[in-house]
Amino acid sequence: MNKNNNWLGQSYNFEKIQTCIKKINEVFGQQFSDSKSIREQHTHTMTIHKSELPDGVLFVETKDDIAKAVKICNEYGCPIIPFAVGSSFEGHLNAPFGGLSIDVNNMNQILEVHHEDLTVVVQPGVTREDLNTHLRDTGLFFPIDPGSNASLGGMTSTRASGTNAVRYGTMKDNVISIEAVMPNGEIIKTSNRAKKSSAGYDLTRLMIGSEGTLGIMTEITVKLHGIPEKIAGGRVSFPTVKEAADAVIMTIQSGIPVARIELLDKNQVKSCNNYSKLGLPEEPMLLVEFHGSESSVKEQSELFGEIALDNNGKDYIWTADNEERNKLWKARHDAYWANMSYRPGTEMYATDVCVPISKLSQCIVETIEDLENNNIVGPLAGHAGDGNFHVSVMIDINNKEEVSKLDPFLDRLSKRAIRMEGTCTGEHGIGQGKRKYMYKELGNTVDLMKDIKKAFDPNLIMNPGKLFL
Numbered sequence: 001m002n003k004n005n006n007w008l009g010q011s012y013n014f015e016k017i018q019t020c021i022k023k024i025n026e027v028f029g030q031q032f033s034d035s036k037s038i039r040e041q042h043t044h045t046m047t048i049h050k051s052e053l054p055d056g057v058l059f060v061e062t063k064d065d066i067a068k069a070v071k072i073c074n075e076y077g078c079p080i081i082p083f084a085v086g087s088s089f090e091g092h093l094n095a096p097f098g099g100l101s102i103d104v105n106n107m108n109q110i111l112e113v114h115h116e117d118l119t120v121v122v123q124p125g126v127t128r129e130d131l132n133t134h135l136r137d138t139g140l141f142f143p144i145d146p147g148s149n150a151s152l153g154g155m156t157s158t159r160a161s162g163t164n165a166v167r168y169g170t171m172k173d174n175v176i177s178i179e180a181v182m183p184n185g186e187i188i189k190t191s192n193r194a195k196k197s198s199a200g201y202d203l204t205r206l207m208i209g210s211e212g213t214l215g216i217m218t219e220i221t222v223k224l225h226g227i228p229e230k231i232a233g234g235r236v237s238f239p240t241v242k243e244a245a246d247a248v249i250m251t252i253q254s255g256i257p258v259a260r261i262e263l264l265d266k267n268q269v270k271s272c273n274n275y276s277k278l279g280l281p282e283e284p285m286l287l288v289e290f291h292g293s294e295s296s297v298k299e300q301s302e303l304f305g306e307i308a309l310d311n312n313g314k315d316y317i318w319t320a321d322n323e324e325r326n327k328l329w330k331a332r333h334d335a336y337w338a339n340m341s342y343r344p345g346t347e348m349y350a351t352d353v354c355v356p357i358s359k360l361s362q363c364i365v366e367t368i369e370d371l372e373n374n375n376i377v378g379p380l381a382g383h384a385g386d387g388n389f390h391v392s393v394m395i396d397i398n399n400k401e402e403v404s405k406l407d408p409f410l411d412r413l414s415k416r417a418i419r420m421e422g423t424c425t426g427e428h429g430i431g432q433g434k435r436k437y438m439y440k441e442l443g444n445t446v447d448l449m450k451d452i453k454k455a456f457d458p459n460l461i462m463n464p465g466k467l468f469l
Contacts, residue, residue: 010459017055020100032056033059039101042081046350048347048349048397053095053098054079055095055100057103059105060106061106063179066216069102070216074461077461079464081095081100081463087150088429089351110126111123111219113224114193117195118225123218124154124156128152144160145163146162147333152222156171156175157209159208166385166386172205174223175221176195176204176222178190178191180216181215183462190206211431211467212463213457213464214457229293231289232290232325233289234305235286236286236305237283237313238313238314241263241284243284245263247286247308250311252385258288261384261385263381264286265379269282269285271335272334274342276331286384287328287329287332290304297320335392339392342379350390351390351393351425352427352428353389353422353425355421355423359421363420366416367389371409389426414434418437423441424440450468
């Protein structure tokens, strides 16, 4: 439990929370668990954030289960923490005031595929890989790819993006409608399936990125895209990370419709080599992918090759062979696990920032200089096409000197991005980890966000302790 037991002026009554948990147990029976091991699993954040356990876990199967549970929790002022795959990085799943974790993994049905409209309606527990497996014979696919096999509910809640964002956008560009249980237990729908609407407030966009603080999503309607006729991928190495970043900037500014363009610094390349048994040159590298017709893909690949050459790129290789292309991207998607084993005996803190594309090179160069000057090990990789990059800081938690370097580095990184008119997080979200930067980035807009939170959720039961200090 949080020692202050207070958030945004709201005090949480421990006795009432325990009474609520007993009530949930009585109502739901075998769907509920207060086992310590189960509760521990439902705070897993894949980072070194300290776990804060809920008092119980409810495995829901229907929207009515959620509505019933939320009504009970609202009556007793019991905190609720939504849970799906558990791939969060910033402490979104922690329960600083105790309460109930609501696990939606059993709500994993693909409800409706509307081929003609290029849309699909899914429950929140459906993962992106499950969805694309289901769609594989339709000629359609869902393009948002954050790397992990995240759930659509979690991806919507954190406004996820990933490797394809430069061409296909982020979740905010691909979610059409949301059905959700609100803090009073009422079920609402934010819009119909039309791809645009001028009817009232855009509650869909308000729910996207709300990190479970406004409600629990029960159905999500997302856009689909046609599988391209041709997909080609490539890689190219550079003498310095600045030249690699400059090549990204020139590619975007030249209007080449690249589908993916990922930047890896030399430490990230080494990490991927070690883990995925690759023989890539251990220098800064760009991984690229082009979608389109055979002729357009060939033209895009050649134009990119010229830009890479102008920035001292070397050993540019591109291929339309699926096996070779998938091998490269598998290594990129395994970067998290590669980094976990890159420096044995350490733990990883993964963080990200995003800046305007014109500032990308400067921000990356300054960040790598910061790492080197302070003897911090932190492989860097980024969805460079939209100005977003990640640093995986490897810390020996038994070494006080190393531990003492972590927070100051994270602070400098976030403030550096904000100074460059960027954001402290491009896709990981705020959660608990980046709450302290909200005012620096957005000023008194944060006060308006708090007012919205309190209007939607007057008892402050939905994922308290997240987004705001």
